[in-house]
Amino acid sequence: MATGLYIHIPFCLRKCGYCDFYSVLPEPGMISRYIRALLTELSLAAELQPGSLETIYFGGGTPSLLAPEQVAEILQVAGTCFKINQNVEITLEANPGTFDYQKVQGYREAGVNRISIGAQSFAPDLLQILGRSHTVQHIFQAVEYCRRAGFDNLNLDLIYGIPGQDEQALEDTLCQAVQLEVDHISAYLLQLAPETPMGRQVSCRQVEMLPEDMELDQYTRIINRLTRAGYHQYEISNFARMGKECRHNLLYWQGGEYLGLGAGAVGYLNGSRIKNYGDVTAYMTALEAGQLPLREELELVTGQDLWQERIIMGLRLTRGINFSRFQEQYGIDILSEFADVLKVCTDTGLMEISGEQMRLTRRGFFLSNEVFCRFLA
Structure with missing residues (x-):
């Protein structure tokens, strides 16, 4: 991968x-x-x-x-x-x-x-x-x-x-x-x-x-x-x-994986989002002793958390999200699961739907947090 x-x-x-x-x-x-x-x-x-x-x-x-x-x-x-x-x-x-x-x-x-x-x-x-x-x-x-x-x-x-x-x-x-x-x-x-x-x-x-x-x-x-x-x-x-x-x-x-190295760095690997503690001195001391630095698992991104995150990240892109491909990957039919959300967002000019694709409008990009919250509710 x-x-x-x-x-x-x-x-x-x-x-x-x-x-x-x-x-x-x-x-x-x-x-x-x-x-x-x-x-x-x-x-x-x-x-x-x-x-x-x-x-x-x-x-x-x-x-x-x-x-x-x-x-x-x-x-x-x-x-x-x-x-x-x-x-x-x-x-x-x-x-x-x-x-x-x-x-x-x-x-x-x-x-x-x-x-x-x-x-x-x-x-x-x-x-x-x-x-x-x-x-x-x-x-x-x-x-x-x-x-x-x-x-x-x-x-x-x-x-x-x-x-x-x-x-x-x-x-x-x-x-x-x-x-x-x-x-x-x-x-x-x-x-x-x-x-x-x-x-x-x-x-x-x-x-x-x-x-x-x-x-x-x-x-x-x-x-x-x-x-x-x-x-x-x-x-x-x-x-x-x-x-x-x-x-x-x-x-x-696009939901890819990445390692995060260094004090305060965040990484995402195998569905887990992990952060090194933001403390330079503690970071250096641990590694000088041959040990990994202190870190915390911010979240394990699975199930509903995973597909909700993919919706939010996908809508950040101007090309938006393809309904069929999303259902194939995550088993979620956005058109039926979020019919009310889609109607509100399109009626208020925050989103447009064309065939199999949904994407945010310019106004929707600026007010994207408002759209994202509706998908998380």
């Missing part, structure tokens, strides 16, 4: 106010120590005997804090522990301002073939609101470095719904992103967990989020602008040139 490998690099030079992913400020020598522990976990994880690796994804945190030699060593050990497909997609998340041409060229030589650049916005004031440490010029430099190093698969991450982001600011960001001619653009709505610094500011009314109708207008503008520029939307928040869809994320949305 085709499998993905997610590797969490939990280090940031500065914590962004909106981010709830596990990360810490690295102490001197900590990154090197962490890499040694990660290599041990790779070797121990080989006993799980996953299928051929189709994708490898370095996420964070800030993976671009790693030296190219460290990335090369990780990939080399992975190659000895697992069978890796010849056309494997290897993505590394990189923050503008944390790498130069020599470093990204080193990543390319190590085997990385896709870079995801955390641009977020091309408006200096909005970058400041988000707590980003890079400048707009850093974004342009990052893309130039990657192209010069030979990367032909680049993603830009963008955020919309930022407090203070008006129509012109969004249009300027989209225009500059399109002018860079990257291969893939992810545009995510700013959603704040209550425990994040920005989340607390919203709770205390120090920061005011944009009204929902304005967020919907921004989402519509993003789809229209990127479609005109030749990108096709294949998932709620993701747009790509043909053939440049992110295969690793598609693995998630």
